[in-house]
Amino acid sequence: MYSVTVRDHMMIAHSLRGEVFGPAQRLHGATYVVDVEFRRPEVDADGIVIDIGLAIEALRAVLSDLSYRNLDDEPSLKGRNTTTEFLARHVFSRLVAAIRSGGLGAGAHGIESIRVTLNESHVAAATFDARVEEAST
Amino acid sequence: MYSVTVRDHMMIAHSLRGEVFGPAQRLHGATYVVDVEFRRPEVDADGIVIDIGLAIEALRAVLSDLSYRNLDDEPSLKGRNTTTEFLARHVFSRLVAAIRSGGLGAGAHGIESIRVTLNESHVAAATFDARVEEAST
Amino acid sequence: MYSVTVRDHMMIAHSLRGEVFGPAQRLHGATYVVDVEFRRPEVDADGIVIDIGLAIEALRAVLSDLSYRNLDDEPSLKGRNTTTEFLARHVFSRLVAAIRSGGLGAGAHGIESIRVTLNESHVAAATFDARVEEAST
Amino acid sequence: MYSVTVRDHMMIAHSLRGEVFGPAQRLHGATYVVDVEFRRPEVDADGIVIDIGLAIEALRAVLSDLSYRNLDDEPSLKGRNTTTEFLARHVFSRLVAAIRSGGLGAGAHGIESIRVTLNESHVAAATFDARVEEAST
Amino acid sequence: MYSVTVRDHMMIAHSLRGEVFGPAQRLHGATYVVDVEFRRPEVDADGIVIDIGLAIEALRAVLSDLSYRNLDDEPSLKGRNTTTEFLARHVFSRLVAAIRSGGLGAGAHGIESIRVTLNESHVAAATFDARVEEAST
Amino acid sequence: MYSVTVRDHMMIAHSLRGEVFGPAQRLHGATYVVDVEFRRPEVDADGIVIDIGLAIEALRAVLSDLSYRNLDDEPSLKGRNTTTEFLARHVFSRLVAAIRSGGLGAGAHGIESIRVTLNESHVAAATFDARVEEAST
Numbered sequence: 001m002y003s004v005t006v007r008d009h010m011m012i013a014h015s016l017r018g019e020v021f022g023p024a025q026r027l028h029g030a031t032y033v034v035d036v037e038f039r040r041p042e043v044d045a046d047g048i049v050i051d052i053g054l055a056i057e058a059l060r061a062v063l064s065d066l067s068y069r070n071l072d073d074e075p076s077l078k079g080r081n082t083t084t085e086f087l088a089r090h091v092f093s094r095l096v097a098a099i100r101s102g103g104l105g106a107g108a109h110g111i112e113s114i115r116v117t118l119n120e121s122h123v124a125a126a127t128f129d130a131r132v133e134e135a136s137t
Numbered sequence: 138m139y140s141v142t143v144r145d146h147m148m149i150a151h152s153l154r155g156e157v158f159g160p161a162q163r164l165h166g167a168t169y170v171v172d173v174e175f176r177r178p179e180v181d182a183d184g185i186v187i188d189i190g191l192a193i194e195a196l197r198a199v200l201s202d203l204s205y206r207n208l209d210d211e212p213s214l215k216g217r218n219t220t221t222e223f224l225a226r227h228v229f230s231r232l233v234a235a236i237r238s239g240g241l242g243a244g245a246h247g248i249e250s251i252r253v254t255l256n257e258s259h260v261a262a263a264t265f266d267a268r269v270e271e272a273s274t
Numbered sequence: 275m276y277s278v279t280v281r282d283h284m285m286i287a288h289s290l291r292g293e294v295f296g297p298a299q300r301l302h303g304a305t306y307v308v309d310v311e312f313r314r315p316e317v318d319a320d321g322i323v324i325d326i327g328l329a330i331e332a333l334r335a336v337l338s339d340l341s342y343r344n345l346d347d348e349p350s351l352k353g354r355n356t357t358t359e360f361l362a363r364h365v366f367s368r369l370v371a372a373i374r375s376g377g378l379g380a381g382a383h384g385i386e387s388i389r390v391t392l393n394e395s396h397v398a399a400a401t402f403d404a405r406v407e408e409a410s411t
Numbered sequence: 412m413y414s415v416t417v418r419d420h421m422m423i424a425h426s427l428r429g430e431v432f433g434p435a436q437r438l439h440g441a442t443y444v445v446d447v448e449f450r451r452p453e454v455d456a457d458g459i460v461i462d463i464g465l466a467i468e469a470l471r472a473v474l475s476d477l478s479y480r481n482l483d484d485e486p487s488l489k490g491r492n493t494t495t496e497f498l499a500r501h502v503f504s505r506l507v508a509a510i511r512s513g514g515l516g517a518g519a520h521g522i523e524s525i526r527v528t529l530n531e532s533h534v535a536a537a538t539f540d541a542r543v544e545e546a547s548t
Numbered sequence: 549m550y551s552v553t554v555r556d557h558m559m560i561a562h563s564l565r566g567e568v569f570g571p572a573q574r575l576h577g578a579t580y581v582v583d584v585e586f587r588r589p590e591v592d593a594d595g596i597v598i599d600i601g602l603a604i605e606a607l608r609a610v611l612s613d614l615s616y617r618n619l620d621d622e623p624s625l626k627g628r629n630t631t632t633e634f635l636a637r638h639v640f641s642r643l644v645a646a647i648r649s650g651g652l653g654a655g656a657h658g659i660e661s662i663r664v665t666l667n668e669s670h671v672a673a674a675t676f677d678a679r680v681e682e683a684s685t
Numbered sequence: 686m687y688s689v690t691v692r693d694h695m696m697i698a699h700s701l702r703g704e705v706f707g708p709a710q711r712l713h714g715a716t717y718v719v720d721v722e723f724r725r726p727e728v729d730a731d732g733i734v735i736d737i738g739l740a741i742e743a744l745r746a747v748l749s750d751l752s753y754r755n756l757d758d759e760p761s762l763k764g765r766n767t768t769t770e771f772l773a774r775h776v777f778s779r780l781v782a783a784i785r786s787g788g789l790g791a792g793a794h795g796i797e798s799i800r801v802t803l804n805e806s807h808v809a810a811a812t813f814d815a816r817v818e819e820a821s822t
Contacts, residue, residue, distance in 0.1 A: 013287035023342035029303010150698035166714010424561035434616035440577010479571035
């Protein structure tokens with residue numbers, strides 16, 4: 001198995017619903033340093049997993065739609081509890097959509113699975129890791 | 138697959154038995170920066186992998202029982218070679234016990250596997266990674 | 275010169291006023307991973323810069339007063355532009371107050387200067403670094 | 412599953428062939444900070460995954476053969492496109508050869524798989540991860 | 549004193565002249581992860597050290613002029629021994645020029661000193677740190 | 686000012702005397718990841734701060750004398766409270782001795798000051814930073 005991992009970040013405000021979240025039920029915020037690992041069994045004809053330039057651009061585009069925002073007010077996230085786990089899956093789904101629409105290049109169709117980790121501090125992170133084909137369309 | 142990872146550390150003294158350990162056969166010590174990844178196929182009703190507050194507390198409790206100690210003198214580790222690999226499994230087993238006793242919350246029963254990594258320096262680490270059900274009771 | 279550095283973090287929401295801040299004028303948030311370096315010319319009678327346990331507790335107390343909050347709504351920050359630079363100085367001032375009130379132990383009166391760095395992502399940080407005696411009372 | 416991970420680095424020059432590489436088609440260079448994870452289902456009789464001293468020496472030997480070189484001029488890499496992905500597999504293959512020749516100790520024959528990650532900056536990395544038995548002889 | 553630090557990177561090939569460089573006399577390469585700290589005694593009217601967006605752009609522009617190149621062939625570096633120390637000073641000088649030409653914004657004229665660190669691996673770095681007014685024009 | 690920083694580590698056991706140390710009064714241990722910054726106003730004739738190969742060797746030699754040992758039993762540290770601060774100064778003094786004896790090369794006589802940081806975990810570190818001429822002979 002081969003993989004390529006790229007890193008970027010976003011800065012958001014939000015609040016979480018549920019007693020389990022304790023003080024995080026209040027409006028607060030986070031920097032998520034996001035690591036995305038793209039995996040495939042063999043490299044493509046150019047000897048790579050993915051066009052890393054396109055991968056970085058695609059990740060930046062996904063994060064730009066969320067960054068510098070209060071997620072509680074985002075229409076597209078209406079009624080969702082934007083836990084770190086949820087956001088990791090959200091980034092995954094958006095990247096799969098980018099692959100399907102060709103935004104990551106023709107070679108990217110060979111990507112089998114993607115692992116998205118949101119590091120929310122130096123001591124905590126959440127991950128969503130799944131096969132591309134499992135993503136709902 | 139979803140996961141949540143938390144980090145804490147412990148500082149211990151010990152010696153290792155066996156020629157393969159070279160100078161580490163002498164009494165020496167280590168800081169282990171410990172990363173624990175809890176995994177499950179789907180998030181719980183609150184949209185999370187685990188109550189991260191309880192996970193941090195549980196990890197701290199496990200590490201507190203070992204930290205600031207000479208492991209060569211710990212009755213519970215009598216006769217054991219406390220390699221980094223052994224200690225990674227020890228932390229895993231203690232966390233599984235915490236899940237089974239309810240110490241990590243009701244939702245934690247959905248945890249399928251745990252990965253424990255002990256980083257012993259900036260250039261070396263050991264990991265134990267297994268399904269929760271494989272842990273001996 | 276000797277120093278001791280400790281690290282902790284806080285997670286806040288805020289917005290910034292001024293065209294220079296671009297999209298950060300919107301309500302958003304940040305995780306600040308905070309490094310505090312306490313400095314003095316010589317160690318104390320115990321051979322240390324500061325009681326590190328008290329230093330960690332004091333930093334945690336300072337950050338707890340801000341964390342999981344929307345700083346735009348904090349009465350104590352009313353009318354302030356809570357830039358990373360401002361917050362670094364705020365943490366500095368609160369730690370100096372802790373030293374002066376004895377909260378960091380008798381030995382802490384020997385601390386000459388403090389450097390506070392707020393890491394807001396993997397690519398950006400702000401620092402306030404000053405002599406303790408320069409802090410306004 | 413148990414694993415041990417060690418880290419070292421190499422500094423090389425090279426150029427890449429193919430339009431997809433953009434400016435990296437020019438002669439340039441990289442520091443690769445290399446993480447190698449050795450995995451096996453159970454530890455050996457000494458309670459370890461691998462003799463970490465031998466593992467560090469073996470990795471150093473593999474990287475020394477490439478470091479401080481222009482890979483475009485290396486006879487052993489003639490005609491190869493030395494992408495990060497290719498180099499990750501190359502390091503993997505060399506380490507498997509070291510295991511097979513006994514260079515990593517008798518216990519190393521229990522290693523089932525190896526994961527090699529080349530970190531090429533603070534924001535990008537490539538990995539090759541495979542079972543030892545899959546390596547061509 | 550206040551400061552803001554930003555991080556970016558460049559990937560270059562070069563060779564060094566002088567027996568002291570050992571194998572680095574051969575053509576090889578490096579990724580330099582570059583940290584730039586801008587310092588001033590007080591923040592500006594917006595409560596900041598520098599417009600961080602402009603600082604990031606300026607650093608990217610400076611590094612782009614060097615990245616993906618063989619420094620041995622760069623006309624502007626003709627006859628120079630491009631040690632990490634030399635390159636740190638080069639980045640410093642280019643950033644001072646950007647400040648003087650207004651490229652970092654009007655507020656940047658208050659910057660008193662700049663510290664440039666080039667991290668060349670996980671175990672080595674070089675720094676140039678000086679007052680802006682000391683830079684030759 | 687120019688500087689070069691190198692990193693290595695040591696693993697030791699020790700106990701600390703004094704109530705302020707709490708549980709660290711018991712025999713325990715630590716991994717110290719050690720950063721040493723060598724500083725001088727101008728580079729030498731080769732365009733460097735120090736022969737980095739010799740610097741790495743010198744640091745390794747200093748740390749080897751302490752590593753894999755119980756510092757409570759080291760004759761050379763008899764009666765000393767081996768706090769992280771003390772050990773940072775100890776490493777500094779040993780490196781100054783290496784400079785004075787020529788072990789770091791002729792060019793190293795231009796080193797004006799050295800900063801030694803011992804990182805004892807991901808959240809705590811101690812530093813000794815002084816001019817070379819201040820070191821007692």
